[in-house]
Amino acid sequence: MGRQHASATTSPSPADRLASELQSLKSGSGLTYARLSERTHYAKSSWERWVNGKQFPPRDAVQSIASVCGGDAEHLLELWRLADSRRITFTAPGAAPAPGTTGPEAAPAHGGGxxxxxxxxxxxxxxxxxxxxxxxxxxxxxxxxxxxxxxxxxxxxxx
The missing domain is CATH 1.20.5 (Single alpha-helices involved in coiled-coils or other helix-helix interfaces)
Known part of the structure; x- marks a missing residue:
């Protein structure tokens, strides 16, 4: 009479698939996070978070890693679009959502201002x-x- 967890019977989310693809691409290239950072305009700590699925990457970063590592940019960007369309907008309990945040959010630009x-x-x-x-x-x-x-x-x- 055991209850199965939903994660055991469902396929990975688009964001998980994207992170897995990024990890495969990075591993296949032989580049370290530091080298990846040198060849793009993103920090190595950002690459670590994106490749390991800890944070959703900006679209430009996905395009950059495809270019630097020789990956299929179209495939990665399609995965990114699918994952981005399923992202959830968070609001504080009882608070009305901020204007323009009722749908999926676009990834933030790098800079963090x-x-x-x-x-x-x-x-x-x-x-x-x-x-x-x-x-x-x-x-x-x-x-x-x-x-x-x-x-x-x-x-x-x-x-």
Missing amino acids: PAEDADSPCPHRRQAALLRRVALLSLALGAGGVLAATGRRPFRRGA
Whole structure:
């Protein structure tokens, strides 16, 4: 009367298949993560996360590894599109999704600046970006309220 786990009876997800293909391509090329990094504009730590399936890779990275390692770019990009279309957008419990995040997300561009954090697949980065925006808005509204309460105008031109 044992219960089977769904993962034992289903095929790997498209993201898992993509990671496996990236791993095979990297292994077949004989390149280390450091060499892969030297030949592309991505860090070796990023390659390690993408190839091992710890993080979803950007489309350009998939195209880069295919080019550098001599893989079938069309096949890899098709796997990437399929995996990307099935990715889940995370929101905090009880929170409404942010505008433009109701469907599958595009992978973030490399760089990781504050603007890109809001589009990150990592829910913690998106939440941090949202909190920063709320804090800035609160600060601006608070400053406006203080100015209004004291009867001062925010900008005075020559008296």
